[in-house]
Amino acid sequence: MTELVLPDVLRERAVRPGDRRYPLLRSTYTRVAAPALILLPENAAEVAAALEVAHDSGLPLSVRSGGHGLSGRSSNDGGIVLDVSAIDGVEVIDDGARVIRVGAGARWANVAAALAPHGWAISSGDHGNVGVGGLATAGGIGWLARSYGLTIDHIRAVDVVLPDGRLVHADATHDPDLFWAMRGAGDGVGVALAFEIEATPLRAVGFGQVMVEADRDGKTLRRWSEYLAAAPRELTGNAMVFPDGTGFAAQFIAVVAGDDQDRVRDLIAPLAELGVRPLDVAAQLVPYPALVSTGHLHPNTGQQPATTTNALLPTLTDDSARALMDVAAAPGRTLLQLRALGGAINDVAPDATAYTHRHQQVLAVLTQFPPGGGAELDAAAALLTPYADGAYRNFESRPDGVSFEGAFPGATGERVRDLHRRYDPDGLLRRVAATGSAVEPAP
Ligand SMILES: Cc1cc2nc3c(=O)[nH]c(=O)nc-3n(C[C@H](O)[C@H](O)[C@H](O)COP(=O)(O)OP(=O)(O)OC[C@H]3O[C@@H](n4cnc5c(N)ncnc54)[C@H](O)[C@@H]3O)c2cc1C
Structure with missing residues (x-):
């Protein structure tokens, strides 16, 4: 390929294959990529110039901020990456x-x-x-x-x-x-x-990790969902369920917004009673930044080539909870994570933003790690299809027409x-x- 001619404002902002910075800039969290050109603009004028270069080149363009996108489309092979990581104030x-x-x-x-x-x-x-x-x-x-x-x-x-x-x-x-x-x-x-x-x-939060034995029928998950849906909104939580010996275990993670120890204890302790039997309970107060820690910072080098999809669920019924357990039990070993929604999310009108999903109570995130891939993930996700009511765009590895309809149904999609x-x-x-x-x- 002939080398692109860059305007003066971008000459110092370009990284190409062979540049010593290229190995740590080429890829995303989920994908090893080989772009022809990475542009690192530092202001609006430079971003505009980068867009013009991309437009005129006819090459694929990826836009990247942190590089954690699950689709891996914030980089590409043979195209241009417009990386705004320098605009980080x-x-x-x-x-x-x-x-x-x-x-x-x-x-x-x-x-x-x-x-x-x-x-x-x-x-x-x-x-x-x-x-x-x-x-x-x-x-x-x-x-x-x-x-x-x-x-x-x-x-x-x-x-x-x-x-x-x-x-x-x-x-x-x-x-x-x-x-x-x-x-x-x-x-x-x-x-x-x-x-x-x-x-x-907010300075500190209560952070709890609760492990319980889970039943195969999904009653544990349904009780978890009911507990969260009825709980004061300062409680947010997620749940992971996985095979454990001959049965199943569920791990509940709970975050209580605030540093009142009694309140934290009162909101987290009931989680231990939602399973067949409690296995472990731990809770502590931590500063909020401990949950999104600077210890997480790392370059993205394609280290996690997982495939992910998701389904929003209005609530958990006996049937949908059983289907979630079917996912956890499926031979493809799909990782299942649930997030409790509701609360302040659902205060917002469905047409106020392009994220329209304002009545669902649960998000199910399904992740397939290698050697499994799309086929195993699709088989697991199909178990939830009868219960799915929309999808969250950012937990989707394959942003195609089907996932677009899930994220932007009906009139939202038209707009x-x-x-x-x-x-x-x-x-x-x-x-x-x-x-x-x-x-x-x-x-
Ligand atoms: C380990 C992990 C944990 C996660 N946890 C959560 C979570 O708890 N909650 C949650 O909501 N999501 C979560 N996500 C999903 C996350 O929201 C998305 O992956 C998000 O796209 C990552 O942002 P990024 O800037 O790092 O992505 P990038 O890879 O840089 O970009 C992803 C896509 O976003 C678009 N984009 C990026 N920057 C811009 C920009 N400046 N302007 C316009 N478009 C842009 C582009 O289309 C790009 O392809 C998680 C992802 C991972 C990998």
């Missing part, structure tokens, strides 16, 4: 309203560490190495999900460079369509540079498609998925 812009401005290239561990001295937190996810840009353009189901809601629910404004190079500061009154799309379907409309997000006052076409008429951001095929149905 975290700055308080309104002390009274606790609004901070966060660069899209920051990692959530660094955000949590920067907010801790203020006694504030933003619920993001469960891993400190995840980037701000990929998570805050799609949802953000974090450790405080039931008390705080999704990360996108607290975005007050976002700076976006559109595919035509224009920089837009979008909020509820300035370009509200763009603002709507950026909160749930942002990857298809532009490159996010920075988000203004309202934090919540997302319209806005993707309006802001990106040439389909620059949809040009290529990790596999080299179109990410979403063509406009």
Whole structure:
């Protein structure tokens, strides 16, 4: 391939194969990739220039913030990676309203560490190495999900460079369509540079790990779901269930937003009674940043080539809970993780953001590790199909037309498609998925 000619502003920002930095920049968390060019812009003008280079080259374009995307499409083979990791500032812009401005290239561990001295937190996810840009353009189901809601629910404004190079500061009154799309379907409309997000006052949390023996019929899981759905919203939790000898064990992780020890104990202790019998209970108070720790930070080198999908469930019934146990028992050894939703997530109107799923109580995340792959994962996921009611875009390795319909059903999908076409008429951001095929149905 002839080498691309770069404008002056990007000459110092380019990394190509052979550059000593290339090995640690080429890949994502889930995929070893071989892009022809990685661009590391440091401001809006440089992002616009990078988009123009990508547009004119006709090459595949990947946009990357933290590189933790499960699809691996934040890098590619033979194309261009627009990596905003240098745009990673975290700055308080309104002390009274606790609004901070966060660069899209920051990692959530660094955000949590920067907010801790203020006694504030933003619920993001469960891993400190995840980037701000990929998570805050799609949802953000974090450790405080039931008390705080999704990360996108607290975005007050976002700076976006559109595919035509224009920089837009979008909020509820300035370009509200763009603002709507950026909160749930942002990857298809532009490159996010920075988000203004309202934090919540929080210093410490109660963190509990409870292990119980689980029954094969799913009663343990159903009781867990009922307990979480009825619990005060300061309790957020997830559950993992796996074969244990001849039976099953469930691990419940619980986070209580706040540092009242009695309250933490009162909310976590009942979890031990939800299974066939308790196996272990541990709880402690920890600073919030311990949950999305700077200890998580690492380069992404394709170290986790897992395949992931998910299903949102309105609630757990006897039948759907049994189906979840079928997943856990399936021969393909699919890892099953459940997250409790509801609470503040469901306070938001379904049409307020491009993330429309505001009545479901449970998210089931299914992960297949090598040597298993898509076939084993599909077989396990099919067990949940009768009960699934939507999907979360960010726990999906294969962003195809089917998963698009799950994430953006009905009228939401129509609006997302319209806005993707309006802001990106040439389909620059949809040009290529990790596999080299179109990410979403063509406009
Ligand atoms: C170990 C692990 C734990 C996770 N835990 C959680 C969790 O608890 N809760 C949760 O909600 N999610 C979680 N996720 C999923 C996570 O939200 C997504 O993987 C997210 O896309 C990662 O963000 P990133 O910036 O690191 O991604 P990247 O790989 O950099 O990007 C992923 C995609 O997002 C888009 N994108 C990235 N940056 C921008 C930008 N600046 N502007 C526009 N589009 C952009 C692009 O389409 C890109 O392909 C987890 C993922 C992993 C691997």
